[in-house]
Amino acid sequence: MPTAPSRDLIRGQGIELKPQDFQFISQLIKERSGLVLSQDKLSLPESRLMAVARKKGMKGLEDLIAALRANRDEELARDVTEAMTTNESFFFRDIKPFELFRVNVLPELLKNRADKKSFRIRCAASSSGQEPYTLAMVLKEEAAKLAGWRYEIVATDISTEMLDKAKVGLYSQFEVQ
Numbered sequence: 001m002p003t004a005p006s007r008d009l010i011r012g013q014g015i016e017l018k019p020q021d022f023q024f025i026s027q028l029i030k031e032r033s034g035l036v037l038s039q040d041k042l043s044l045p046e047s048r049l050m051a052v053a054r055k056k057g058m059k060g061l062e063d064l065i066a067a068l069r070a071n072r073d074e075e076l077a078r079d080v081t082e083a084m085t086t087n088e089s090f091f092f093r094d095i096k097p098f099e100l101f102r103v104n105v106l107p108e109l110l111k112n113r114a115d116k117k118s119f120r121i122r123c124a125a126s127s128s129g130q131e132p133y134t135l136a137m138v139l140k141e142e143a144a145k146l147a148g149w150r151y152e153i154v155a156t157d158i159s160t161e162m163l164d165k166a167k168v169g170l171y172s173q174f175e176v177q
Helices: 019-031 043-055 059-068 074-086 095-112 130-141 160-168
Strands: 010-012 016-019 118-121 150-155
Touching: 016 019, 019 043, 019 059, 043 059, 043 074, 074 130, 074 160, 095 130, 118 130, 118 160, 130 150
Parallel strands: 118 150
Antiparallel strands: 010 016
């Protein structure tokens, strides 16, 4: 049975994280991404941020947090934020939203935008791009309804690394399956 964290240190995987440092990282992540890092996720910053610390030539999390506190280095803050995101993406992930889009949203969109014959869809938290590409496939299947229409899918994500992968649009056999 797991024990509650001590007041002085939170221990996990041989890495020590002070509660005030966990709070600082949690607040930084929330401000930059909207992600809420709860106490039950103590091992998450420990495991993910050690890689950032090593990449930046730091000895550990204490150095990383000290650097963040000392000056809001935008690149470091971005790397920390990106490290804390979960980049999970699949083609036709959770099929129901795509079917709801096809059956409910698209007909209404076409009706409401008939005078302009154009629309833009923002696909937020698109990670490496499978969801926006899936949306494009759904629209391709509806090509007859979209004849003469202009549309755009704008994929966004907090992770520039994931967006770069999405722009390339190359996926392994595993990712396609």
